[in-house]
Amino acid sequence: MNEAQLREQIANYSRFPPRGNLNILSDTTEFMSIQSGDVLELGGAYYLVRGEEVEGRFGLDGEPKYWVKRAIDLADGSSKIIKLVFHEKFLMQLGTEQILCFRSPVKEARVLDKVRDDLRFMQGFNVLDSAGNHVRIIERIQGDRYYDLIHSFQMDHEVYFHDHFPIIFDKVFGCMEAINRLHRMGELHGDIRNDHILIERDTGSYRWIDFDYTYDWAESPYGVDLFGLGNILLFTAGKGFHNLPDLAACGPEGMRMRSCLEHGDLSLFFKHRIANLQKLFPYIPDSLNYVLLHFSQGARVFYEHTDELLQDLSACRLDIAAR
């Protein structure tokens, strides 16, 4: 498209067309200088930049992610997220443990390719810009974070567990099956969190996002992903996390429950987080509690593959469906 055609498309799809000269870029190396109103030319297509994504953790305000642009595809007006190359190395906190984590555009590009048409994952494709950078063009999912869904339930736990948990558990099981598929392909998600599942508004589908993290491979390559899956399961079964200080704040009944808890009942990674939920909620089936305890201080055996976790969770499905 020439500039006049681009301006026409911009006028069709944007309420706020840029003024002055259009800045058309095909080299995205200097992503900090790519501004709202710029046009990216990538793989023969044109994208109008509308700003940066901002991601906070767990409902908190975050910093702008300058390497992740919000954009409009000028071919059809669809919303896109454009992830540019940013090689970052940092220490990721996993509870009380830290691991060296790397942001890998190449890895995310490869995973996007492998999960094409699998709508349990965000969809997109990789294109090389004029400087050879791996740019990922991702379809924006209109939806809410799983984290927010669970926090939206106001009823007490027993009502939640009987009325809502069976359906949600099924959905989460599906998410874990999706991760298992990744693992069987020799890939990792790399950043499994309960705010990296989006629930698509139109379809109600649960979809994984953001798989550009990787870490140095180890004897147990899936350990970090399994840590994340364990957290999601605990969060789901508990309708949020339950910590020792929370119990202390609940008066005599809370203190009584706290006195029944032992070191082995707590999370392996979060020293105040309760993993043995059956001690708080006796109606939690043994089969589910058994899985939760694999992520506790008292665990003697850990899951090494998602297959193993799913096998145990399959037994839970029958117990949960029977309620």
Added chain:
Amino acid sequence: MIELAGGIENKVLIAVDLSENSLKAVDYVGGMLRCHGTAEITLLTVIKEPSPDIVPDDQERGRMVEEARKETLALMEEAGARLTALGISEKHIRLKIQVCQKPMSVSDLILEEQQNAGYGTLVVGRRGVSKRQEFLFGSVSSKVVRDAKNCAVWVIE
């Protein structure tokens, strides 16, 4: 009584990562086998090539592996010297460095070496990782103990 295939009972593979614990394993084997006139001891170290997702440039990865190989060889020679100081003849000591590439793991490579070369005894040091680290990263010694076949496994702590 189990009859071993010819000669494998004399072949010992010590997997070392050059940590203090693995050098304890070297010392232990040296002490145990100094009176055994025919034991053949191989010290094996595995160097992990960085993942292409973290170091995409082939040449850079190659350079990193070569650097690691040089450092490791010097330390391996020291470990070999510990065995000779304990009375194992130099002619019965071999040093081997292998490079591990994804998706193989260190334990996969150790077990493959044991199977391919027919070692009768496999020796590993136990690093004493925390439960959290074992959960996240696994343990070479635990995997070796679990998956080794047709050999004895000594775990030295």
